[in-house]
Amino acid sequence: MGVTAAGLPDLTRSQVHDAGMTVRREVLSDEHVDRANAAITDFTRDFQDYISRYAWGEIWTRPGIDRRMRSAVTLTAMVAGGHDEELAMHVRAAVRNGLTRDEIKEILLQTAVYCSVPSANTAFKIAAQVLADLDAEG
Template sequence: MTDSEPTADRHQDGMAVRREVLGDVQVDRAVAGTTPFTADLQDLITRYAWGEIWTRPVLDRRSRSMITLTALVAGGHWEELETHVRAAVRNGLSVEEIREVLLQTAIYCSVPSANQAFKIAQEVLTEEGLA
C-alpha cells in the first residue's frame, strides 16, 4: 500500500485479507453488527489493520498471527484471542505452534495470562476438531 492509494482500494484490499484470515462467518458477523456509531471504527479496522498492516510483504501471515496472539495475550484481549486462534489455524499454524506461542507468553506476559490463553485456545481448537 502507498499513501497515494485511494481509501476505497485500501478498504477493498483490507476486506479481502480480513475475509481470508478470519473467514466469512466472522467478518459477516462484524459487518452485520455495525451501527452508525461503530461504522467509522469498522472502516478504520478494515483499511488500516487489514488493508495496510496485514497486506505488507515482509512478514507472512503465519508470523503476523504469532505476533497477534502474543499481543492479545499481553493485553488481556480474550474475545479477540478466540478469533485470532481460529485465524492462526487458517494461516497455517499447527496446534503445536500455537501451544509454543502461548508457552512463550507465560514468560513474557505472565503465567495467569497464559493460563487464560490456554483455556481459550483449548476451547477453540476443540470446537475446530483439532484438540
C-alpha cells in the same frame, strides 16, 4: 498509481479498504466478517471502517512478514493485552493461516515467560476451547 517510500502501492482510501476486506475475509472467514458487517450501526461504522483500512488494509497486506508470522505476533499481543475475546478469534485465524497446534502451544508457552503465567493460563483455556470447537466443526 505511485509507490510509497516503503515500495508499497499508493492506493486510494477505497482501494485500501477493499484490500483490507479481502485479507480480513481470508484470515477470519467470510462468516465472521459477514457477522461483523451485519452488526454495524451508525455508532460503530467508523470503527469498522478504521480496522478494515488500517489493521487489515495497511498492516496485514504488507509484504514484510507472512500471515503465519503476523498470526504469531497477534496471538502474543492478545495475551499481553488481556484481550481474551480477540484471542479466541485470532486462534481461529492462526489455524487458517497455517499455524499448527504445536506452534500455537509454543507461542502460548512463550507468553507465560514474558506476559505472565496467569495470562498464559487464561490463553491456554481459550485456545483449547477454540481448537475443540474447530474439531467439532470438522
